Amino acid sequence: MRMRTVEISVGAFVLAGALSLVFLAVKVSGVSLGQSSSSYVLIARFDDVSGLRARSKVSLAGVTIGRVAAIEVDMAYGEAVVRLEIDGEPGQLTLDTGAQILTEGILGARYVNLLPGADEDTLGDGDYIEDTQGALILENLVGDLITRLGAS
């Protein structure tokens, strides 16, 4: 009888521990379970993506609609190639949709913001976003400002 309570409580302990691990994976690390089926990929080229990372969010009008799947570099053009994973089915975003890299707050994380367009055609799976604007680098802005002040 004593052994039985031990076994039951150990079983409960292991279960609770395993659930905690799952919780950490899903709720904290944001691993999605079986949602990958309904999403498609858009590709955008930026001249500078500093601060953007895989799993950063992609938003439209302030609403998260996907995340950054991967960031690669194109050595030939000196550009960053960012693959965006957008939730849902293709056929919603217009062909002239723009993408810019913004910052949450002053010191917050970088994310990709999509700007809605007006074209009749829409982007399909694997299409490129043409109109892009890279990350604003604080140091560069400050540097520009100083040179301009010096010139005038």
Added chain:
Amino acid sequence: MDLLRTLGDRTLERLSGLGRASIMWGHAVWGLPTLRELPLVIRQIYNFGVLSIVIIILSGFSIGAVISLQFYTQLSRFGAEDAVGLGLALVLLRELGPVMTGLLFAGRAGSAVTAEIGLMKTTEQLSSMEMMGVDPLRRIVTPRLWAGVISMPLLAAMFNVVAIYGGLIVAVQWLGGDEGGYWSGMQENVEIWNDLGKGVVKTVIFALLVTWIAVFQGYDTDPTPEGIGLATTRTVVTSSVMILAVDFILTLSMYGEF
């Protein structure tokens, strides 16, 4: 000259201690528990894990709450309250979860193991096992080692979950932060392998370390009541220092690239 000799003697003594401990370690790791020994492992998971839950939950909650409070007050000066969840999650998963669980584990389970084995030695239970032709290492050490390796990551996971909720209560309910930002900040930036996975690796290493030290100290006890007391203290001190030192090395090698 005398000083030199004492120094040499001390070094040799340390070396032989390390040697004995390593041999024991080898024997124990070699012995994967068989199905017949499963009840022994379950019994030890009960001692290590189930009996540590209360202390883990209490300390997890308070640590999560305290860190969240500090992060929130500092980060709100830059308007970055949403980073509280992220900062807390990273600190917990990478460092505090494994380290704190390791320290609590050493104090709660490690000392108990040393005292238990020390007592078994004092009352000749280990000798009598040997005289029955049963290897006490297999019987005593192996189940505890495996129970430690199984319990520690689970305890650390519970610690982290409770701490994250403790942080949530302080940052959101009490200080009025945004709950969505708390969670989404984590989900966007915490990586499953780099943060959660490496943290779990740390807990496994700490579990091996603490169990090893605890079992060895118990096994190597001077078989007297004072001997057991000393050995228990040594277990807690040695494992705590070792956890902190090893954590430093692990952090450097895991996250040192940047």
Added chain:
Amino acid sequence: MSERAADVTVEDNLIEIRDLVFKRGDRLIFDGLSMTVPKGRVTALMGPSGCGKTTLLRIVGGQLKPDSGTVLVRGEDVGKLKRADLLELRKDIGMLFQSSALFTDLSVFENVAFPIREHTRLPEDTIRDLVLMKLNAVGLRGARDLMPGQLSGGMSRRVALARAIALDPCLLMYDEPFTGQDPIAMGVVVTLIKRLNSALEATSLLVSHDVHETAGISDKIYIIDDGKVVAGGQSQDLETHESARVRQFFTGSPDGPVPFHYPADKLEYDFLGDVGL
């Protein structure tokens, strides 16, 4: 000595110890000790506290290695056996420890079942029958479900005895079986040792400093002192031994060759020292 004449061939001695030397640190515990334990008899080893009696049992069981000399058990040199052979040999040795050494986390039944479970693959009901038989032999069949913490000192020693005989060993070793027992429990242990030895056709080696009880059940007694055997024979021979030291030990007189006082300066120095100087 009389035992020289009675000295017999290896086959009749279960244990033969020749010129055993054993050191613990710098302290010499045994310095050329030789003795034999004849098969089927109860042999006792006596001597003052701290003379290494328990150590000798551990050497015979192979837990400690002698520095030189040979210890033959069943003709095998224990000090040179490989680990596996040693474990094999120990299955044939039952040992009763001074502190009983029952496993505190197992019930009485499981304690006695422990060596059987570890060394055999018998079905559960056979194990049950065996364990109950052994417990019955020590009169504790009814205590099978108790935990060691609930037993009195005498009872736990009997359980330990049941456990020691669980695998029907050919050699039984008893480490101070009479110490710390009330007179009734002591009487029970004495009877049990005698009865078990004949029932199992085993050989017993017994270490004790309780002269009276030991003399009552032993066929042969060795007295060791200063790492050597100083006398050996039957108890009647020892009471009238030529050595005053042996006689003092046997009669238990407080002063004699083993002095009552720890070596010290003369009484006068301690009490009148500063006056005198």
